[in-house]
Amino acid sequence: MWQAIWLTLQLAALTTLILVALGVPLGWWLARSRSLWVEPVAALVALPVVLPPTVLGFYLLVAMGPNGPLAPLLAPFGLRTLAFSFAGLVTGSVIYSLPFMVQPVRNAFQLIGDGPLEAAATLRAAPLDAFFSVAVPLARGGILSGAILSFAHTVGEFGVVLMIGGNIPGETRTLSLTIFDYVETMQWGAAHALSAGMLVFAFAVILITMLIARRTGTPQT
């Protein structure tokens, strides 16, 4: 059980790190670009919100397998599949939690508007400089919310892990899967303990996110 908790925390932390690195530039592009591709890309990113995780998991299973499009990328590393591995779970979790990172970040960047960035440009800041010295700090509330939501969402993720994990202890057997197994094998006491922990955790996460939103909700110019 502690192994599953530790594994889940590692998975969530690594996933969140990757999502911040990926979601901030992507959210920025979605917020600022006038390309015709913005809405199609935004819809693609949002898909995991509406798709059942089992659908996503199934496609990931197929995509990660030896006949999937990822196979040529994996072959040089001597891997025939990304399923049943921690790396596979991270990949799946990143895709699954992407909207929870990108959406708040995109909103935060949109909320900033042109004003501060134009001001930065007239104060000699090159675009990349302005991005890091003005846009990112001003959007920190959204980035933080996104990171917390992504972390929590990954902790609670079940369907994708179920579909691609293979339930390997210390590698892919996460907390939610452990709870599922406890229920399956009628160890309801243990299932209760873990589920109650998850409930408290989820409540804390949502509360924190709301507090952040309230604190950073009134931007000053």
Next chain:
Amino acid sequence: MRRILLAALAVGSFLLGHSPSLAAEASIAAAANFTAAAQEIAARFQAQTGHKINLSFGSSGQLYAQITQGAPFDVFLSADAARPAQAENAGLAVPGTRFTYAIGKLALWSADPALIDDQGRVLRNGDFTHLAIANPAAAPYGTAAVEVMKALGVYASISPKIVQGENIIQTYQFAASGNAELGFVALSQVLEAPGGSYWRVPENLHAPILQDAVLLKAGEQNRFAAEFLAYLKSPQAISIIEKHGYALPRAK
């Protein structure tokens, strides 16, 4: 007035989740591995009797958990013998109604037509990276798979390569998608979708996978449920069950 009363009763019993005597129908909770056979049997039963059968599929563990929480099922077709017995002990099932409706047959299957011969030698040479089995703690087919490997003396060497599906359907998916080169699945699944290569695991290598049925307390007053259970023992039903790759206990 009478019709209004009947409608109100129907709505009320619908809200209670279950209609013991008003409608000519029965609700069956069936283990996922039995899906295809159950659908065929239910269709035949409906055609012959005109009674409607509502089928719910899931892992035996999930279904059992739902039954303990008052799910409105009349009949439980488990993938094992333990849960129906436990249901009876817990007073959730009608005593004396338990019987083995099918005996699961295990197959070692691969989507690769060349991987598995008729002796299952691939288990000994270990020429694969992932072998999928159902979760042995929860699924009888998984327990049986472990028993087979132990009987062959290969369990210790293979166990690092084992990946677990939560149920036998997911286990099949792991192997069918090629992520695991091979897996222990139900013979019924192999027969349903021809292709690949497989080895019928001899039954002496594992304890029989007895799949038991039981009439639940909720279905005690539902004569269609009892009728369905009786039908399950009929020659027509047995031929369907055997066709789907299950065996049946020899008549005592």
Next chain:
Amino acid sequence: MSGVEARFIEARFKGSFGSFSLDVAFTAPAKGVTGLFGPSGCGKTTVLRCVAGLTRVADGTLKADGAVWQDADHFLAPHKRAVGYVFQEPRLFSHLSVLDNLQYGLKRATTQAIGLEPIIDLMGIRDLLARSTASLSGGERQRIAIGRALLSQPRLLLMDEPLSALDRQSKNEILPYLESLPRALSIPILYVSHDLTEIERLTDHLVLMENGRVLAAGPLTALLTDLSLPLARLPEAAAVLDLTVETHDAHYDVSQCRIDGLPFFVPGRLGPHGTRRRVRVRASDVSLATQQPSGSSVLNILPARILSSKTASPSQKLVLLGLAGTNGETRLLSSITRKSWDALGLRPGMALFAQIKGMAMVDR
């Protein structure tokens, strides 16, 4: 004032934004404040944004500070243009302290000619440095924003209605700081406004805009009094005169000043000898006499010449005057009845006397 000065900016912008089309060309001198004036929606802010490079029109040329900032082949990115930009709203960075806001541009500038300390004193913001930007009043924020823009070491300061978002009190708080800018720093300023009072008070040179076009451009006084332009047609049409203080008569509390050599008296103490002040004289406060009036209570009676006239209404005539002795460069407007015009037999070129019955200090 209108002497040949180095053209610091030569701009031409042409383009359309939805239903609005812009087609402007103007120059601005290297010294003083050039106002971009016109009604709301006439395109003056767009012009300012084009100068800063924040808005790009395909068809535009811009030479500034001796370099090409935009032409058919070049477009200098905004952050490479040595401009300071003061927006309508302060646009302070809320994640930075007041001091960090001030230093944002300073850190990124290549020179440090304009120092932090002098700007803190010039804008009177020393007490604000420790405060958070959220706790500042509107006027205080705008002063920080102006300081921040100046510290980015601009060669040209662009101001887009910096007072329009402020209440009257905050405006009055900031105006003295704005007035002191051209004297304290020799940076040319482009100042956008739709408020004539601000324009009269702050600018020396004017680009008059209407509907995306430049109506006229030139020295402020010339444009204010140009009878063919809409400014002179306003009911409150007025001329603006720049005075130099000579002495103060303490007994009567009257300052004797000079306008291009002519004596001019203003009640009150205007400042020490040499102080330059600006005074506004409405057309309706100037009456005309063909003879030097005797026994008049009017303090300022100046010899002048009629430059031109225009019928403003069936009853009124608007007369443009050039003050004698200033080769006609200092101008006054006078509004008289057509009946008087005919009775006195007035006509362009005629010498006469202008009696100034009232005036208002434009500054302070």
